[in-house]
Amino acid sequence: MKGARGWVIAAVVAIVIAAAAYLLQPHEDSPEHSSNSDASAGASAALLFSQAIGHQTDQVTGTFDTxxxxxxxxxxxxxxxxxxxxxxxxxxxxxxxxxxxxYASEHGDRELDRAFGVTRVGGYAPGGEYTATPVVAGVERVAGGSTIMPLDPSPSQVAVLRSPDGYVAGYVEHVGVGTVYVLADPLVLCNGYLEKAGNGRLLADLLSSAGPSAHVAFDEYHHGLTVSDFAPQAWVTTPWGAALLWLLVAVFFGLVLRGRRFGPLIQRPAEVARSDAEWSVAVGQLLRRSSARAVTLGLLAGATERAVATRTGLPLHPRERFWNALWVRAPEVAGDLAQIENSLVAASATERDLLNAAQRLHEIAHPAPFRRPAPPSAPLRPSGPPPREWGGRGTSR
Structure with a gap:
């Protein structure tokens, strides 16, 4: 479970980082041709131009409504x-x-295309400079992108722009009492193209088509995340949905492969508590196997200094002050310890020298307790009758 939890956390962090990187990155261009963007492909100039010629202009944001x-x-x-x-x-x-x-879009919107009967040619055609038909007054040529996906208009849809190869790049259609203009190349109305050819005149003609006092709105609601983006079909119909779907699939298979067993389960043996002696022997074996005699002597010397400091009541640090105080308080101990530490390099040559140095350090760190000799005891006086004298006077057989 710990491994699975790690995978899930990693996936969530990756999604958050990717979302933050996408939302916080500076957008130098505007592929959606937003009216909030001043980039070459943005449409902020169209919004400002609409306001400048007297139209009440706003944006559709928050919730969508016509x-x-x-x-x-x-x-x-x-x-x-x-x-x-x-x-x-x-x-x-x-x-x-x-x-x-x-309605200006390179590839179109599926539902809008269906609602207004927009048919697009499956391939691409050269763009660049388009020829305007007489339907658009005062416009002869407009400049746009290098390629387009041409439109395939019906008899009721009248072409207004044609590509150099004769394909329809825009048309107009009357739907009921209203009008729909469909453009296959939105760049003809974007910031970086309004000064080229007759693009500015085309924008002015489109704005005046609804009347001099008509209200003008720019749909920005569909340039961000909407409620429909979280519908089930969005997981396969939008780029971000497909990316998240592939990420979930990768995480799933990662969890499956991580949890795959390569053999029968082996029960973990119960841990047995080890004694201090076993740990000491193990550390000694490691030091011996690595030929770390100098390291061993250094550890023993440090432990000896700590033991001496504890026994004499001296602070071990700073070390120079400790040695000065030790020479005053216990000169014999200081002399023996200094002599051994000065010979540690030579003592690390062989294991015999190492053992001798370790024994001497141990004697300094843990000296044997001093015992006073017992006072001589008085001679024991025999109790009872004195022994008989054999062969002397006063004896009898």
């Missing part, structure tokens, strides 16, 4: 797909409300 009847709305390359209900609402606004829709 403008008032007889208004004009720009829709530039939706990055969040229209829902079927939103597309149908837009169609009714055009058909019965007399609205004018400027």
């Amino acid at each position: 403008p008032a009847p007889m208004s004009l709305m720009f829709v530039f390359t939706p990055t969040s797909q229209y829902t079927a209900a939103e597309a149908e609402l837009t169609r009714r606004w055009v058909q019965t409300g007399g609205g004018t829709l400027i």
